[in-house]
Amino acid sequence: MTTKTTSGVGFVEAKRAHFDTPLTLRSGEVMPAYELVYETYGTLNADASNAILVCHALSGHHHVAGYYESDDADQQKQSVGWWDNIVGPGRPLDTDKFFIVGLNNLGGCHGSTGPASTNPASGKPWGADFPVVTVIDWVHTQARLADLLGIQQWFAVVGGSLGGMQALRWSVTYPERVKNTVVIAAAPYLTAQNIAFNDVARQAILTDPEFFGGNYYEHGARPRRGLRLARMLGHITYLSDDQMGEKFGRELRNDNLSFGFDVDFQIESYLHYQGDKFAGYFDANTYLLMTRALDYFDPAREENGDLTAVLKRAQSNFLIVSFTTDWRFSPARSREIVSALMAAEKNVSYAEIDLAFGHDSFLLDDPYYHSVIDAFLGKDAA
Amino acid sequence: MSSVTHTNSQATARADWNVIAGWVQPGERVLDLGCGDGALLRMLIDQRGARGYGVEIDATGVRAAIANGINVIQVDIDRGLAEFRDGAFEHVVLSRTLQTVKQTENTLREMLRVGREAVVSVPNFGYWKNRQAVLNGRMPVSEDLPYEWYDTPNVRFFTLADFEALCEQLGIVVKNREVLDAKGQPVHEEHNFLGSLGVYRIARK
Numbered sequence: 001m002t003t004k005t006t007s008g009v010g011f012v013e014a015k016r017a018h019f020d021t022p023l024t025l026r027s028g029e030v031m032p033a034y035e036l037v038y039e040t041y042g043t044l045n046a047d048a049s050n051a052i053l054v055c056h057a058l059s060g061h062h063h064v065a066g067y068y069e070s071d072d073a074d075q076q077k078q079s080v081g082w083w084d085n086i087v088g089p090g091r092p093l094d095t096d097k098f099f100i101v102g103l104n105n106l107g108g109c110h111g112s113t114g115p116a117s118t119n120p121a122s123g124k125p126w127g128a129d130f131p132v133v134t135v136i137d138w139v140h141t142q143a144r145l146a147d148l149l150g151i152q153q154w155f156a157v158v159g160g161s162l163g164g165m166q167a168l169r170w171s172v173t174y175p176e177r178v179k180n181t182v183v184i185a186a187a188p189y190l191t192a193q194n195i196a197f198n199d200v201a202r203q204a205i206l207t208d209p210e211f212f213g214g215n216y217y218e219h220g221a222r223p224r225r226g227l228r229l230a231r232m233l234g235h236i237t238y239l240s241d242d243q244m245g246e247k248f249g250r251e252l253r254n255d256n257l258s259f260g261f262d263v264d265f266q267i268e269s270y271l272h273y274q275g276d277k278f279a280g281y282f283d284a285n286t287y288l289l290m291t292r293a294l295d296y297f298d299p300a301r302e303e304n305g306d307l308t309a310v311l312k313r314a315q316s317n318f319l320i321v322s323f324t325t326d327w328r329f330s331p332a333r334s335r336e337i338v339s340a341l342m343a344a345e346k347n348v349s350y351a352e353i354d355l356a357f358g359h360d361s362f363l364l365d366d367p368y369y370h371s372v373i374d375a376f377l378g379k380d381a382a
Numbered sequence: 383m384s385s386v387t388h389t390n391s392q393a394t395a396r397a398d399w400n401v402i403a404g405w406v407q408p409g410e411r412v413l414d415l416g417c418g419d420g421a422l423l424r425m426l427i428d429q430r431g432a433r434g435y436g437v438e439i440d441a442t443g444v445r446a447a448i449a450n451g452i453n454v455i456q457v458d459i460d461r462g463l464a465e466f467r468d469g470a471f472e473h474v475v476l477s478r479t480l481q482t483v484k485q486t487e488n489t490l491r492e493m494l495r496v497g498r499e500a501v502v503s504v505p506n507f508g509y510w511k512n513r514q515a516v517l518n519g520r521m522p523v524s525e526d527l528p529y530e531w532y533d534t535p536n537v538r539f540f541t542l543a544d545f546e547a548l549c550e551q552l553g554i555v556v557k558n559r560e561v562l563d564a565k566g567q568p569v570h571e572e573h574n575f576l577g578s579l580g581v582y583r584i585a586r587k
Contacts (some may be wrong), residue, residue: 319448338455339465342435345411349448350455368441375449 008088009041009095012066012081014111017148023140026296029131032120036145037111038062038103041087042095044149051099051151052377053142054083055159055166058234058290059282061110064102085365092374098155106141107133107289115285116217126285128214133289135162135297139169143177153177156377160184160362161329162290165297168337171314172299178316182373185326185362187333188307188340189298194328197237198291201230205284214285227284228275235274240325240358307340314341318348319376321369323361349376397566398503399425401581402475405501405558406430410472413497415459415489416479418443420452434471437463460485466496474500478526478579480545481505481536490552494586499557503581508541508574511564525564526578542573542580549584558583 014037023031039062044051054064063079065087070076081102087093093100104112107130115130122129146154157178159167164186171181190198205211208226212219236244248267263269303309318341322334331352341348351372355361361369399422406412408431414423417436420443426432436454438444447454457465460483474497476489481504483489493500505526506512512522521531529536540548542561549556561569561577569577 335457335465339467342455342465343467343470345433347453348435348455349444349453350457351444351448352456368445371445372448375445379449379451 008084008091009066011069012039012041012063013068014039014062016111017145019141019144021144023137023144025131025137026134027132031106031113031131034106034113034141035111035117036103036106036113036141038101038145039064039066039081040102040149041065041100042098044099044151048149048151049153050097050155051101051146051149052093052156052158053146053154053170054087054093054100054102055138055142055157055163055170056082056102056105057159057161057163058287058294059278060163061108062102062104062112063110064100083363085363086370086373092370092377093158094374094377098377101145101149101151103142103145105133105138107286107293109283109286114283115214115289116283125215125217127217128285130285130289132292132296134293135165135169136173138166138293139173142166142170143174146177153179156180156182158182158184158373159186161186161359162294162297165294169297169299171316171318172310175313175315178314180319180377181314181316182319182321182376183334183337184321185323185329185334185359186337187329188300188336190295195295197233198295201233201291202288204229204233205288208284211284214288216284222279223284224279227282227287228279230284230287231278231282232271232275235271237328238359240327240356242325243356243358246356307336308343311337311340311344311346314344314346316346317376318346319373320348320350321362321372322350322352323358324352324354325356326359326361328359397562398477398579398581401560401562402426402477402501402503403429405499405583406432406473409433411470412473412475413437413466413471414475414477415493416476416482417447417452417454419446420450420454422475422477423447423452424450459483459489462488463492463496468495469498471497472499473497476500476502478503478505481538481540484537486538486548487552490548490554490584494554494584499583499585501581501583502545503579504540504542504545505536505579506542506561506574506577507539508543509564509578510575511578513575524578542577545580545582549582553587554584555587556582556584 017036020033060082063081065081065084068079089096104110107114115126119126157167157170164183167181168183170178205223205226208223210221211223251266253269258264299310300307320334320338322331338350353369410432412432412434414436417438420436423436438454439458444454444456474493511524515522560581561573562579563569564578
């Protein structure tokens with residue numbers, strides 16, 4: 001039995017692409033072959049000029065929008081894509097006009113080749129041997145996927161957070177292949193504080209006794225405790241102080257203090273739930289890779305720290321978006337990108353959106369936020 | 383602070399913009415502060431081949447400017463223009479917006495830091511109709527000051543003479559001045575009495 005959904009794109013299915021041409025990574029290591037799992041929504045037009053690539057953030061994947069058909073109504077309902085509210089007929093990433101592509105990045109844990117996949121050289125899971133992948137490596141693999149789909153130039157590359165960094169990377173690595181770039185809640189590089197948070201998250205995983213140096217698969221183990229702590233820490237940085245205060249305050253789970261160390265406050269209960277849920281499905285090695293990719297992102301390095309000089313290579317129009325309560329990648333970090341783009345004399349617009357939900361605001365269905373993206377993509381749409 | 387100011391008083395808006403367009407040379411880089419929906423920039427791009435950016439704080443204006451294909455940056459002018467580099471523009475335009483800005487002196491200084499010249503148009507509280515209103519015991523509501531006292535976005539109230547005195551004090555030279563009456567016609571005498579709107583081309587000494 002299937003239930004009717006209110007989703008814009010309805011039921012979707014993941015596809016799989018195999019790549020046999022070896023890929024030399026930024027680290028110098030070579031991936032001899034790999035697979036990427038992806039989804040598409042809408043129809044590619046005859047001259048392949050209406051394609052939009054959606055890049056995912058730390059815990060995201062290829063299932064951007066729609067539902068997976070299932071006999072289990074609850075399961076079907078919960079299978080909604082992670083950015084469904086922006087993709088579909090009449091939505092900003094309008095599937096009546098655009099052909100939307102989402103993929104799971106190399107090193108991911110949702111179907112693309114990653115640390116849990118089998119290493120053909122050993123016949124065992126890659127585990128600790130999986131190479132460290134970076135944002136530019138992802139962009140190269142995404143370009144190969146574009147080749148496969150017959151897309152010479154993206155109408156737009158769009159992403160939030162780490163996804164925004166991929167979009168920015170696209171604009172300077174393949175300037176002639178990007179017409180519009182949308183960078184949401186991102187930064188031109190991580191600060192020491194950002195890296196420090198990532199380090200604590202990684203230490204939680206690396207020091208978990210169940211980690212086995214990254215080769216936990218063959219031990220039938222999983223470093224759940226470490227991954228749970230990493231996610232709890234990360235989750236705190238995604239929310240704003242105000243929102244947390246408003247949602248949980250000092251509210252107690254039961255009416256009385258326990259005078260112990262079990263869950264007293266609602267915020268503890270919430271974080272534990274989020275940590276447990278995440279540790280139940282996400283792969284710890286992928287978490288390590290994703291946070292490292294964040295740390296290493298710094299395109300200005302190629303020009304001795306001069307972001308303007310790097311961005312001069314870009315040919316696309318840019319939309320940069322930030323959220324007032326985001327303290328992980330604050331508006332000031334987005335304004336650094338805007339400032340460099342203006343110094344490079346690029347076409348750029350910048351919207352600073354007043355939303356209460358911190359870094360995670362980028363996933364919200366806010367009318368102003370969405371109308372800005374709609375206006376930007378609509379201004380010269382086919 | 384500043385909102386979509388360009389849509390007010392269309393008759394004089396045109397005259398104001400024509401003066402500004404006349405001072406912008408072909409191909410110049412222009413920054414329009416308080417750009418609203420970007421209509422002035424659109425005119426400067428289409429008529430003068432200008433390039434540049436608008437600054438707008440109001441969400442409606444930002445969305446409209448983006449839809450119009452204008453580069454618009456959503457920042458608060460009162461926080462300064464830190465995103466813009468020294469001398470990045472030939473002209474920095476502030477059309478009918480200075481009276482809505484709290485940091486008046488800093489805004490003028492910042493404009494002349496990021497621009498070689500600035501073009502500022504300001505409503506004249508000293509315009510005779512406004513003086514008459516005050517003499518009659520009421521705050522002025524006129525073509526270039528269309529708001530009631532209780533809903534005005536304006537926070538600074540000054541005459542053309544006041545503005546010129548401030549420029550003098552800040553070491554700013556007025557290179558050109560065009561004063562328009564309430565119908566957008568040029569005023570050639572008694573400008574602080576007969577002028578409803580002043581348009582100034584200013585630079586550092």
